Amino acid sequence: MIKLSKVSRLWIAAVGLLFVSQAALAQDAIEITRGSDKATPIAVVPFGWQGTSPLPEDLSEITANDLRNSGMFSPFARENMLSYPTRASEIFPRDWRVLGVEYVVAGMITSPSADRFEIQYSLYNVAREEVLMSKTVSGTQSQLRDMAHHVSDEVFEEITGIKGAFNTKLLYVAAERFSVDNTRFTLQRSDYDGARGVTLLQSREPILTPSYAPDGQRIAYVSFESRRPEIFIHYVQTGRRERITSFEGLNGAPAWSPDGGRLAFVLSRDGNPEIYVMDLASKQMRRITNHFAIDTEPTWMDDNTLVFTSDRGGRPQIYKQDINGGSAERLTFVGNYNANPKLSADGQTMVMVHRQDGYRNFHIATQDLRRGNLRVLTETSLDESPTVAPNGTMLIYATRQQGRGVLMLVSTNGRARSVIPTQFTDLRVPSWSPYLP
Amino acid sequence: MQVIKFGKFAALVVAFGVVVGCSSKGGDASGTGAVDPNAGYTSTAPASTGNDMSSEEAALRAITTFYFELDSAELKQEAMRALDVHAQDLKQAGNRVVLEGHTDERGTREYNLALGERRSAAVQRYLVLQGVSPAQLELVSYGEEKPAAMGSSEEAWAQNRRVELRK
Amino acid sequence: MNRREDRTPVPVTGLYAAPVLKAVALHLLVAIMLFVSFTSAPEFEPARPIVQATLVQLDSQSPATTPTDQRIAGEAARTAAPTHEAEELERQAQKQEEEQEATSRAEAAEAAAAAAASQAEREKQAAAARSAAEQAAKEQAAEELKRKADAARKKAAEEAQKKAAEAEAAKNKAADEAKNKAAEEAKRKAAEAAKAKAAEDAKRKAAAEAQKKAEADRVAKQKREQEEARAKALAELLADEAAYQQAPADNMGDQVAASYDDLIRRYVSQQWRRPPTARNGMVVEVRISMLPTGQITDVVVSRSSGDPGFDQSAVQAVRNVGRIPEMQQLSRDDPATFDRRYRQRTLRFKPEDLSF
Numbered sequence: 001m002i003k004l005s006k007v008s009r010l011w012i013a014a015v016g017l018l019f020v021s022q023a024a025l026a027q028d029a030i031e032i033t034r035g036s037d038k039a040t041p042i043a044v045v046p047f048g049w050q051g052t053s054p055l056p057e058d059l060s061e062i063t064a065n066d067l068r069n070s071g072m073f074s075p076f077a078r079e080n081m082l083s084y085p086t087r088a089s090e091i092f093p094r095d096w097r098v099l100g101v102e103y104v105v106a107g108m109i110t111s112p113s114a115d116r117f118e119i120q121y122s123l124y125n126v127a128r129e130e131v132l133m134s135k136t137v138s139g140t141q142s143q144l145r146d147m148a149h150h151v152s153d154e155v156f157e158e159i160t161g162i163k164g165a166f167n168t169k170l171l172y173v174a175a176e177r178f179s180v181d182n183t184r185f186t187l188q189r190s191d192y193d194g195a196r197g198v199t200l201l202q203s204r205e206p207i208l209t210p211s212y213a214p215d216g217q218r219i220a221y222v223s224f225e226s227r228r229p230e231i232f233i234h235y236v237q238t239g240r241r242e243r244i245t246s247f248e249g250l251n252g253a254p255a256w257s258p259d260g261g262r263l264a265f266v267l268s269r270d271g272n273p274e275i276y277v278m279d280l281a282s283k284q285m286r287r288i289t290n291h292f293a294i295d296t297e298p299t300w301m302d303d304n305t306l307v308f309t310s311d312r313g314g315r316p317q318i319y320k321q322d323i324n325g326g327s328a329e330r331l332t333f334v335g336n337y338n339a340n341p342k343l344s345a346d347g348q349t350m351v352m353v354h355r356q357d358g359y360r361n362f363h364i365a366t367q368d369l370r371r372g373n374l375r376v377l378t379e380t381s382l383d384e385s386p387t388v389a390p391n392g393t394m395l396i397y398a399t400r401q402q403g404r405g406v407l408m409l410v411s412t413n414g415r416a417r418s419v420i421p422t423q424f425t426d427l428r429v430p431s432w433s434p435y436l437p
Numbered sequence: 438m439q440v441i442k443f444g445k446f447a448a449l450v451v452a453f454g455v456v457v458g459c460s461s462k463g464g465d466a467s468g469t470g471a472v473d474p475n476a477g478y479t480s481t482a483p484a485s486t487g488n489d490m491s492s493e494e495a496a497l498r499a500i501t502t503f504y505f506e507l508d509s510a511e512l513k514q515e516a517m518r519a520l521d522v523h524a525q526d527l528k529q530a531g532n533r534v535v536l537e538g539h540t541d542e543r544g545t546r547e548y549n550l551a552l553g554e555r556r557s558a559a560v561q562r563y564l565v566l567q568g569v570s571p572a573q574l575e576l577v578s579y580g581e582e583k584p585a586a587m588g589s590s591e592e593a594w595a596q597n598r599r600v601e602l603r604k
Numbered sequence: 605m606n607r608r609e610d611r612t613p614v615p616v617t618g619l620y621a622a623p624v625l626k627a628v629a630l631h632l633l634v635a636i637m638l639f640v641s642f643t644s645a646p647e648f649e650p651a652r653p654i655v656q657a658t659l660v661q662l663d664s665q666s667p668a669t670t671p672t673d674q675r676i677a678g679e680a681a682r683t684a685a686p687t688h689e690a691e692e693l694e695r696q697a698q699k700q701e702e703e704q705e706a707t708s709r710a711e712a713a714e715a716a717a718a719a720a721a722s723q724a725e726r727e728k729q730a731a732a733a734r735s736a737a738e739q740a741a742k743e744q745a746a747e748e749l750k751r752k753a754d755a756a757r758k759k760a761a762e763e764a765q766k767k768a769a770e771a772e773a774a775k776n777k778a779a780d781e782a783k784n785k786a787a788e789e790a791k792r793k794a795a796e797a798a799k800a801k802a803a804e805d806a807k808r809k810a811a812a813e814a815q816k817k818a819e820a821d822r823v824a825k826q827k828r829e830q831e832e833a834r835a836k837a838l839a840e841l842l843a844d845e846a847a848y849q850q851a852p853a854d855n856m857g858d859q860v861a862a863s864y865d866d867l868i869r870r871y872v873s874q875q876w877r878r879p880p881t882a883r884n885g886m887v888v889e890v891r892i893s894m895l896p897t898g899q900i901t902d903v904v905v906s907r908s909s910g911d912p913g914f915d916q917s918a919v920q921a922v923r924n925v926g927r928i929p930e931m932q933q934l935s936r937d938d939p940a941t942f943d944r945r946y947r948q949r950t951l952r953f954k955p956e957d958l959s960f
Contacts, residue, residue, distance in 0.1 A: 029889060029952035030865050035876035035921070072879065100826075102924065128926050160879055161916020180585065206582035209547060228577050229550070249576060250554055253547040266547065272558075273551040294551040309548055316548055340545040346881070346911075353545050359507065360543055360589075368883060375959055382589060384545050393880050400542070403588045412880040429546065 039074040039415055040159065041100050042067060046078055047107040047119060048086030055109065056141065059119065059148040063105065065193065066152035066166040069418065070393045071411020073156075076101050088122035088131045096126045103132075105155055115140050119147055123155050133158050145195060165391040168192045169433040171200075171210040171219060172398075172407060174424035186424070187221065189236070192389070192396075192432065194407070194420040200234060209385075212433045213256045219431075220244070220254035220263060231265055233280075244278065255298045255306075264288070264298040264306055275308055277323055288323050297340045301347055307331065309339040318352060332367065334374050340384060344392040349412075351377075351386045351395055364397045366412065377414050387432040388412075396420060396430045497522040501602040502585075503560060504595065507541075510555040512563055520560065523602060524567030531573065536560050537601040538578040539585070541594035546580055553578030560600045860934065861941050867930055868951070876921035878955060879913035886911065887954045888918045894946050896939070898931030906950060918953040 044064040049055055064075035082095040086108040096104055107121030118138040125132050135154060137147045146167060153164025170192050177183040185207045190197035201207060205224035212219055219234050230246040231254050245251045249268035256263060257277075264277045270287070275298045278285045289295040293312035301307050307320045310328065316339045319328040332338035337355035344351070347369070354365035354376060364378045364386045380399040388395045394416075396409050405428045407420040420430075501523075503516035512520070527534065538553030557576045565571055586593040889907035894900050903922040905915050935942040 029950035030868055030872075032869055032872050032876060032918075032921075032951055032953045033956040034873045035878050035917075035955060035957070036874055038877070040877055072877065125924070127924050159916075159920060160913055161920075162879055162881075162913035177587070183583070206579060208550075208580075208582065224579070224582070250550055250578060252550050266551070268551070268554055273554070294548065294555070296551050297545060297547045309545070311548075316544070337544065339548050344881075349881075362543065371883070373959075382543065400589055 039072055040102055041076055042073045042103040042105065042155075042159075043076040043081060043096060043099070043101045044078075044105045045081060045084050045086070045107075047109050047121070049109045051109075051111050055144065057144045057148065059109065059144060059151070060105070060107065062145060062148035062193075063152045063155070066149060066164075067156065069166075069193070069409055069411065069416050070156060071413045071415035072160060072393065087120070088124055088134060091122075091124050093124075093126050093129045102126050103155075103159060105151070107151065112138075117141060117144060117147065119151060121151050123158055145191060149191070162393065163391050163435070165389040165393065165435065166192065168390060168436060169212075169216075170194070170387075170396065170407075170420070171212065171221075171429075171431040171433070172422075172427050173207045173210065173429050174422070175405070175426045175428070176424070177426065188422070188424070190422065193409075194422045197422055200236070200239075209253055209429050209431075211254060211256060211431045214258060214260040214434050216434050216436045218260075220256065222252050222254065231263075233263075244280075253297050255300060257300050258303055264300065266296045266298070275306060277306075286323075288321065289328070291328075299341050299343060301343055307341045307343065307350070309341065318350070331369070332374075335365075337362065338365075340386065342386055342388050342395075344388055345390060346392070349392065351388055353384050353386065364395065364410070375414075377410055377412070378408070379417075380408065383408075385429050387430050389432050390435045396432060398428045398430060494522050498526065503600045503602075505556055505598045505600070507594075507598065508552070510552070510559045512559055516560075517563065520563050521567060524564050524569050527564065527569045527573055528567075531570075532604065533573050533575065535575045535577060535603045537583075537603060538576070538580075539583060539597055539599050539601070540581050541597040542581045542584065542589065543594070544581075546582070550578050550580035553580045556598075556600045560602070860938065861945050864931065864934055864946065868928060868949075871925045871928055872921050872951060875924040876917060876953065878917050878958065879911075881911050882914050882917065882955055882958060884955050884958045886914055887952060888915045889950050889952045890918050890922060891948060891950050892922055893948050894928070894931060896932065896935030896942060898928040898935075900926060900928070914953075918951070921953075922951065 044060045044067065046058075047060045060078075064078075067073035068075050076099060080099070082099065083090075083092060085091045085104070085106045087106060091104055091106060096102075102125070104124040104126060105121060106124065107119050110118050110120070112118060116138065117140070118136055120134070120136045122134040123132045124130070133154065137150050139147050149164075149166040152166040156162065156164035156166070168191075170190050172188055172190075174186045174188055175183050176186070183204070185203045185205065186199050187201040187207050187210060188197045189200050200219075201221075201223070203223060203225045205227060206222075207224070208222040208229070210219050210221035213233075217236055219236060221232055221234065222229050223232055224230075226246075228246075229251045231244040231251050233242045233244055235241070244254070244263065245265065245267065247267050247269040250266055250273050252266045252273075254263050254265045261281065262277055262279055264275060266273050267276055268274070272292055273294045273296050274287055274291070275289045275295050276285050276287050288298075288306060289308070289310070291310065291312050293310055294316075295308055295310045295312070297309040298306045299308070301320060304323055305320055306323055307318060309316050310319050311317070312319075312328070313330065316337050317330055318332040318338050318341045319330050321328040331341075331350070332352070332354075335354050335356045337353070339353045341350050341352045343349070350367045350369055352365060352367065353362055354374070355362050356376070361381050362383050363376045363381065364383045365374050365376045367374045377395075378397065378399070380401075382400040383397050384399070386395050386397040392412060394409060394411050396407055398405050399408055400406070401419075404426045407422070407427050407430050408417065409420055410417045420427075497519040500515070500519035503519070504513065505511070506513075536557040538555070538557030540549040540552050540556075544552070554576060557578055561571070561574045561576055564574060581597070584593070584597045585599065586596040886909045887907070888905060888909040888911075890903050891906040892900050893902040900922060903919050905919060908915050931942070931946060934946070
């Protein structure tokens, strides 16, 4: 640790005790209490491609968008780049230093055989003039986007130490209204960024609150297809469906337990909305709440704790309760409407619909559960249905634009915002998948 | 004029107060003849019980959508008058109807499902108090999923906060 | 190539064995010393417990070490690659110092402001140098530099004189140091920019180049403007801190060391980008190893926050700093202090400026 020179030793001899304080002083840590508020400037250079026909996807653009969406990076505009290296050896650090770029991602796409594609890519640190990573990923043409997201994940984790969540999926419901009595509801599954949507279910009646199981294989949702709400579990791969509840009154807000073995949901069969938990293997069901108020929108804080919305205090606020008994504890105290809680993977941050005052200013806010601080993240109004990326760096929510539902992505640091593009015009109830294998 | 008008109104209020006095949800007698976007004052003649009122009844029978105030599941007076007629019909016919609860788009969807159910339950309770069998009444809430009017205006919202009685 | 830095913290036993041994040895030594009469007065560095106050100041650059600083400047001139515009700048800087000493005792705040001004000028010079090099006109750039440096000097001198009556305490080290650093950096940047341009000229065709360059310059200018703003903020901060520095320091070395602490703090803060999981009050400690050149050779997490993203942000900040060139001066002028304080050092990252 501290190297003592001969000189210092002599000096110790001279002022023994005082030296002790001096030595302690020398070991004092330098405290860093402030940081930069800027997103990290990174350049994702257009990947080289030597095929005869152009690729169907702009892979480096996908990667740049991913990094931008995290709010932690600001990708450098490709038209302003001074050079376009496609491998690490072609990177001249000065070309990037002069632009203020701190990291460079360069890659080359090849097609070793028919319908086989390979990206060789490198991550380069400009300041240190050092290659941090050189890797290869390969796949078929239909997997090109997956490959680009994979590159994003690797780059993101290498720099931030946080596992990337760009190779994830999104569920949402699209509504196409043809007349007052004729609306088509479509349950869609797409990449997290809205690309490559596929239809899982279509109905003339509403489909509501889809949610991914922790295994990424099953989803639960509410469907009104029999003109009343029922909860279904839908197996993504096979399309097989299982009706879980069909009680009189409400059947709503299904939420998977962290172990994927239980489902919390809302039934009003006992007169008013209460939260229940069902063991999916045995189909045994247990009532958790018991209050004449509305209790709904359960979500799991851990294996034994539910967080939910209740208006037992007169207005919707968020409470938590042990599923094995005990009373509900109120978590939100700021604002006149707090509902639809979702928790970050570490259980420390709660995301919710929040209204400070008034009647229409619904925003998405995050609340630090240890310290209680609340932060409003969105600038839109009529915001609802927040869903958080598995690594907690981004969230997607639904809001209204020109009378139609749109899905917005916002980074949890509030820096990046964008509309999720889809083929539909009226969207709602997004649900972010867990990390997928 | 003012006095007469007021007197008429007061009589009306008292009459209804008697009718719904035992209803737990009907305590809104002090209301000032709430304004509805659709139902409104389309049927304005005072309902003096027992008189020739077939045309009056027909008008009330035609009202099958009942509107609510923001964040409220309390029935308005017009709604109660119409529901009185529906209650008689239901008792006579013994048929089954669906009470669909709806909300405007504000607030979260699942919470609104619950709120819509609260509204349909208020209608159900009123009808049961009038002697309708609960077995005849099926409740379903669509929350904000099936708006009657599109858009994010106060007018649209007012039209969407409703219970629809469907045969 | 393909290097991935090892992120795993060193085993705890390995980390603490050596210090424990040393601590024991130290205590023994102290105990012995208590019973030994010693006549030799502290020749090298008198102990001053009060320096702790200096150490904990954020950005508390010591104002009272002009001589040391001149030495630093001199060293820089000798070691840096000699390009004539750089030497010109050096001369300007020295001349400026002499003048200032003759006229002055400018107050710390005043001088710091002047430093900011000259740094601002320096940024402009760098920009000018870059475009000049573009037309392969190095002399022109040098003249430009000289002219602007002169302007900066005049401005600084004027301001210094205006406030001359105030404040004895200010033979102001902070200002000079900042100035010297500015000169050095300008020199480095000018040289680098010139080199970059030469390389580019060789590498690229001129036609498409003009447009790109304009854009690059715009971006670079933006960055420079940000840096200027930062420098200004720093100068203001230093001015605020000046009050703390009035107490005469009884040891030069540690004052210098304190300012080097600040330097590290500043470099690292600029590079520290916190993940969204970061919260005020979270703590991660990293141990850095440094060569006498200022090159940071290693950084390991010595006390994790429990949040991998937060830990990594600290490691990455240090890595991105890479080298602290000013350290070279310290290790040459005062190797003992360098060895004792900077060969290895712990940085404690503890955010206080987050919205959470």
